[in-house]
Amino acid sequence: MKRVAILGATGSVGEATLQVIRRHTDRFRVGVLTANRRWEALDALALEWDPEFVVLGTEPPDSFAPRWSGEWRTGPGALEDAARTRGVDLVLNALVGFAGLGPTLAALGAGKRLALANKESLVAGGELVVRALREGGGELLPVDSEHSAVHQCLDGRPVSEVARITLTASGGPFRTWPAPRLAEVQPADALSHPTWSMGSKITIDSATLANKALEVIEAHILFGLPYERIDVVVHPTSIIHSVVEFHDGSSLAQLGRPSMEIPILWALGYPERLEDRRVEPGFDPLRDGPLEFEPVREDAFPLFRAGVAAGRAGGEFPVAFNAANEVAVESFLSGRIGFQELAEVVIHTLEQFSSRPVGSVEDARQVDARARNAARESAGGMGFGNADPRAEESENTE
Template sequence: MKDPNKKYIAILGSTGSIGTQALDVIRNNKDRFVVEVLTAENNATLLIEQAAEFRPNVVVIGNEALYDAVKAALDPLHIKVYCGAKSLVSVVEMETIDIVLTALVGYAGLMPTIHAIKAGKHIALANKETLVVAGDIVTSLAQKHKVAILPVDSEHSAIFQCLPGEGMNPIEKIILTASGGPFRGKKRAELEQVTKKQALKHPNWSMGAKITIDSASLMNKGLEVIEAKWLFGLNADQIDVVVHPQSIIHSMVQFEDGSIKAQMGLPDMKLPIQYALAFPERLPSEYPRFDFLNYPSLTFEKPDTDTFQNLSLAYEALRKGGNMACILNAANEIAVEKFLQDELTFLEMPDLIAECMAKVPYIAIPTLDDYIQTDRNTREMARTITQMKIK
C-alpha cells in the first residue's frame, strides 16, 4: 500500500549521470521519496545494484539480450523485470507512480514521456530532446491532462525558480548561461584537430558523453534555447545566451520593468533534481554552499557563433518551426555518434547538421507520426552523408 506522505518515483535512465544523482537525492530523503521504477538500456550490472538497494516494484532493461541476467539476479528480491522499448512505455503508466524522471539520452525519451503524460504522471524533465523534437505536441498533452512539466536542466530549473511570486507579470526575456565548454575562446583553426578525449573534458560539470560533446559544440545550449520556448511560452527573440565560465549563475529572467532575477549556486545537478522532485517544497540538504568570497569575479561573454555554429543552427530551427528542430536533433545525435567513433571531425558536425536541415523535407504542421518519420529519415540521411565523406 502506498504511503500518502511520500512521492513514488520512476527513473528512466537510472544508470546515467542524472539517474545516479537522482538516486543520491532519494537516498538522502528516504522519508519523502520511494523508488517505484528503475530503467536502463545496457548497464545491467549497475541496474541490479540499484535495484538491490532501493527495491523498486519494477525494473526495465532496454537491451533484451540482458533480460535473463537481470531477471535471475532480481527474482530472489521479488522485483518484476521487463525488457525492451514497449515495456518502457508501459511501465510509466503504472497507477502507483507520482512522478516520472525522464533521464534518457536523446530522442529515446520522447515516447515514454508522452505515455507518462497521457497517464497523468507529472514529469521531471531531464531529457531536453523531448521538447526539442515535439514540443507542441508534448506541451499540449500536458495541458490537456493537467500534468506539470518540472525542468531538471540547471538552466531551465533556474528560470523556473525565478518565477514564483511573479503572478501574471510577463517575462521580457530570459538569459541562459553557458560555461563555454572545454574550447571556450578557441577559433576554428584551433579546433581542426581536436580529439574526442579533449571534447569530453568539461571544465565544470560531470555529465554523460553525449551531453558533454553537445556542450563542447554549444549544441547543448541550442537545444536548451528550443526547450525554453516550450517550457516558458517564449519566442526566439526573448531567449538570449551568454557565456559565463564560472557556472555560478545558472540563468536569469528579465521582466518588463527591466529588473533581472538570477538563480545562483555551485554547479551541482543534485540541486535542480531535488527541486523538481520535491516541488513546491525546498528540502534541506548538506550540499556544499556557495561563498562569494571564493568567486570575487563573475564574468560574461558573447557566444562565438562563427566558431560554434550549432547555436546559430538551433536558433534557425526554432524560428523555422515545424519539424525543423526534429531534423536538427536527429542530425546532431548522428553527428555526435560519428564524432565519438572518429568518423567525423569536430568541425564537420555542424556541417552535417546544416546539410540535413537543408535536405530533409520540411513539414510546417507535423503530426506525431511526421516527427517519428522525420527522425528516421534524418538519421538515414546523416549516416549516408557521413559514409560518403569517409569514402
C-alpha cells in the same frame, strides 16, 4: 511519501537523483528503475531499492544473469509503461535522445508530475508535449539547470511579466580556442568538460554548443517566450544558471555551484524547498566571484546558430536537427568524422527538410528516421572512415 520512477537510472542524472533520494528516504520511495543496456548496473540498483519492477530499453545479452529476482521488463513499450505506472507520483525522465519522447508523452498523458531532463522530448515533440500536458492534466518541471533556474526565479509568477530570459553556457572546453585549432580536437578532448560531469552525448553537445541551441528551443516551448526574448551568454564558472528580466526592469538570477542535485531536488520537492545536506558547499561570493560573461562565438561554434535557426523555422527542422546531431555525435565519438564535421553533417541534413508541421508522434518518428539516414550518408562521405549505414542510433547509455 512520493513514489518515483527514474527513467535512465544508471546515467549521470539518474545517479544524482538517487543520491538526492538517499538523503530523503522519509519523503521519496523508488517505484520503478530503467536503463538502456547497462543491465548489471541496473541489477545492483534493483538490489538496493527493490522497486516494483525494472525495465531494460533493449533486449538483454546472452550473459544476462541478474541477482535481483524481481520483475524485469524490456523494450520501448515497457519504458512507456514505466512512465504511466499506477501508484507512481513522479516520473524523472533522464533518457538520452529521441527515445525519451514516448515516455514523456505517456507520463503527461497519465497526469503524472514529470521531472524532465530529456530536452530532446521538447525539441523533437514540442507541440505534442504541450498537448499531452494540457489534455492529461499532468505537471512538467524542468531538470536542466538553466530551465530549472528560470522556473525557480518565476516561482509561480506569470510569464506575461517577463521581458526576457538569459540562459548561461559554460562555453565548453574549447571556449578560448581559435577556430582553426578546432580541427585538431579529438573525442577525448571534447569529453573533458571544465565544470560539469555528464554523459558522453551531452558533453560533446556542450563542446559544440549544440546543447545550448537545444536549450533555447526548450525554453521557447517551456515558457512560451518568442526566440527574440531568449538570450544566451557564456559564463565560464557556471555559477549563475539563468537570469529572468521582468517588465519593471528588475532581474532575478538563480546561483549555485555546478550540481545537478539542486534542480533535481527542486523538481522532486516543488513547491516546497527541502532542507538538504549536500557535501558540496553553497555559493560564496568571495570564493566564487567575480562573475564574468562573454558573448557566444557563433563563428567558431556553428551548431549553436544552426540549432536556434532550426527552432525558429519550426516544423520538421527541430526534429531533424536533434536527430542529425545525435548521429553526428555518434560518428565523431567513433572516429568517422572530425570535430568540425559535426556541424557540416547537421547543416547538410537540415537542407533536406522544411517547416511542414509535425502533428503526431508518427510524423515525428518519420522525420527523425529520415534525418538519421541523411546524416549517416553525410557522415559516410566525409572521408574520415567508413560509416556503416546500418549503424544504430546514438546509444542511450542511461
